[in-house]
Amino acid sequence: MALPDPLAEQILRISKLAGDKIMSIYDQDFAIFEKQDTSPLTEADLAAHNCIVSELKAISDLPILSEESANIPWDExxxxxxxxxxxxxDGTKEFIKKNGEFTVNIALIDKGVPVLGVVYAPVLQKAYIGIAGLGAWTETPQGFTSISxxxxxxxxxxxxxxxxSHQSPEIKNLLEQLGGESELVAMGSSLKLCLVAEGEAHLYPRLGPTSEWDTGAAHAVANAAGASVTVLDPENPLNPVAEALTYNQKESVLNPFFLVSA
Structure with a gap:
């Protein structure tokens, strides 16, 4: 099948190109893991960034905010x-550990809302695609599968x-408060949001720091799959606030605590 939006097809293609750039470095034997100018991790970041920016500029005139070029003034x-x-x-620790749980994330934001997103895990050869109003899918070498x-x-x-990579007492507290049996499903990078989107988990509470580029693409997938991403009250982080997580609405690019739920 083809995706119902040609732009989404283009973004999926670009994500895979960036994934190929990352894999050419990831597959090498390297011993320097610190994120310094000459490290393999930084090489992979910048190679993927340059690929994505070049390809996006070829198909779109829209501005680009990337983790690797984040110093754009708020006035602009x-x-x-x-x-x-x-x-x-996305997934520095996963890249270093070579466990495959890192991703390429590309999202289209419209008036603060993620309306199209692709999350691509190159080692897993799996992509998650979400298109507002049209649905969400995974893509593997076996083809596309609709998810919800x-x-x-x-x-x-x-x-x-x-x-x-990050555990907290708040998560343990949440598991206790849910009632009944619970199971913690460990996962790295933005794949955590995608697990809720594809029905493999019920909840993902994020009670630690993230930046907007960490979540935008997977947020689009979650929304398109019928999940919600809502802000948590910092004074009572187990209590969802009745507002959706939004983007580029303030000078800081840090997200508040949030909950992904079905």
Whole structure:
């Protein structure tokens, strides 16, 4: 099948090109893991960033905000109605550990809302695509599969996504408060949001720091799959606030705590 939006097809293609750039470095034997100018990690970041920016400029006149070119003044950014939000390599620790759980993230943001997103995991050869109003899919070498978030049913074990690299007492507290049995599903990078989007988990509470480029693409996938990404009250992080996570609405690019749920 083909995706119902030609632009999404283009973004998927660009994500894979960037993934190829990353893999050419990831597959090498390297011993320097610190993110310094000459490290393989930085090489992979910049190679993917340059690839994505070049390809996006060839198909779109919209501005681009990338982790690797984030020093755009707020005076300029606040005028943007639409823009591309990019994390060329999300999952630093996963890249270093070589566990495959890192991704290329590209999102289209429209008036603060992620309306198109592609999350591509090059080692896993798996992409997640979300298009507002049209649906969400995974793509593997076997083809496209439609996905949707799955609500928790009474008596079912709660599946709660947590970071493979970051654990917190708040997560343990949440598991205790859910009632019934629960299981923590460990995952790296933006793939955590995607697990809720494809119905493999019920909740992903994020009670630690993230930046907007960490979440934009997977947020688009989650929304298109029927999940919600809502802000959490910093004074009571287990209590969802009735507002969706938004983008480029303030000078800081740091996200508040949030909850992904079905």
């Amino acid at each position: 950014r606040q005028t943007w109605q639409q823009y591309w939000l990019v994390d060329p390599l 978030a799955r609500q928790h049913e009474e008596g079912e074990i709660w599946k709660v996504v947590g970071s493979r």
